[in-house]
Amino acid sequence: MALDVQTPVPVVDGSTMTREEFYAQYYRPQKPVVLRGLWKQYPAYSKWTMDFFKKTMGNIEVGLFGNRPEDISKTLQVPNAKMRFDEYLNLIEREPTDLRLFLFPVFKYKPELLKDFGYPSIAGGYIKIPFMFFGPPKSIVRMHQDIDMSNVFLTQFHGRKRVILFAPDQSTLLYRLPFNVHSTVDVDHPDYDAYPGLNYVKGQSAVLEHGDTLFMPSGYWHHIEYLEGGFGLSVRTMAYSWQMKLRGVYNLTVQRTTDNIMRKMNDEKWFIYKKKLAYERAEKAIQKLDGTSSMPRATVGS
Template structure:
């Protein structure tokens, strides 16, 4: 048995789509889409290459973190290696590696990069704080939803990425941890015996290639794997509804802090409590599916 994720994410021509068409077909109904060539209008589309970053920022020392560490809390706090940025880019181009580059402040080191792009007019209400991501082949960003509930436009500049998405209404089938934005399941190695609700989850899959921009609506679960070493950039917009915006504010300002406090107080017992709730919710979700099947 495998997960129901074979539905392809739609692909449209990002150079011809109108604001009205994007709003009616994707933004309002909150449906994901891959916009091919959306960023052709900006210098970054052709300018930003691996070689460009090697030459313009190559001497900057970057701290790298090993994903093989037994203690995941140390992975993000204690660097396990350090090398020049150009050496790291050469590494991820040539071979898989467990060394990851987290939250590298590209625009702080080279603010003139901000002049290489704008914010596509197919929509508005942009949060003008862009992020860049660099990753080696086979590295995976485990499935989660973004805590601020923003809409995301993720553009690929080098390499390929496999993206698997699930809409927010699939959260219970993914065993979402309460007070958190992560689930318990591994969609690449589904354990249907431990997590039987996974069989009811319905997702979609797409491959991002050079010049592709993924529009990912707020609240969507996403699992991202680098099929090749490469990099991309994300820009965000405010959630499409008042409810979504308020949920994002709640998540960032109160829910996350509450979760951190409870973990400090109760430790593993708090995590176990959240797991129990996740399983109870998944069981209820499965029961609803079965009841609906009987009624039909």
């Protein structure tokens, strides 16, 4: 049985929505929305194509990331392949691979691209560090929260991708790994015996296409599947609540440092401990929800 993620993320006309409307309906209540056409106002909307990137920066070498199972709890991964950018773009137009270009600081290589867009006035307080993401057809961005708990505006330029979202208050039932922003749950093939908390979660989904900007509020879990080879860009704003702001600072400092130290000391043991803790927390949450003690199930701790 698939996860309950059929509820669609609402889609609105981002080219006409005012900041007041956006804040009242989505930003303050922290609800996701697709802002269609928000970036129509910028040259990048039509200028940034596969060919444009091949021509303007095809000769740079890029580090590519795959979905290695052993990396499941790593916050930042080490690239597993390197390639010329134009070769990589040809590859993702042509065929599925699992190699993605993740958090690509494209503007470090070509600062003039910054002139092709701005920061939409629909929100304020941007963290002005844009990142680009490129991926081949069928590639998966495994479910995670962004470590800094910022609000994310993810704009798609080429190709379609399916996004599944869960609100941060479902983290325990999604088996969030302690000291981490990942989960070992496989969203596409949920194992309800090993992860009974999944019976209680409810998500939303959307398919993004050219010119769609997805607003993902602070701490939202996201799982992304590239339906076609393509690319997008994210900009972020500070978390809306103080609680989330503090959580972001904690994640980036204490949590990440602890996780890195413990991984260095004994990666495997630490990973098993985190899975066990995530499982125990989920069991407690389930008992609270249905008032019964759940039956023994296949353990995720080994």
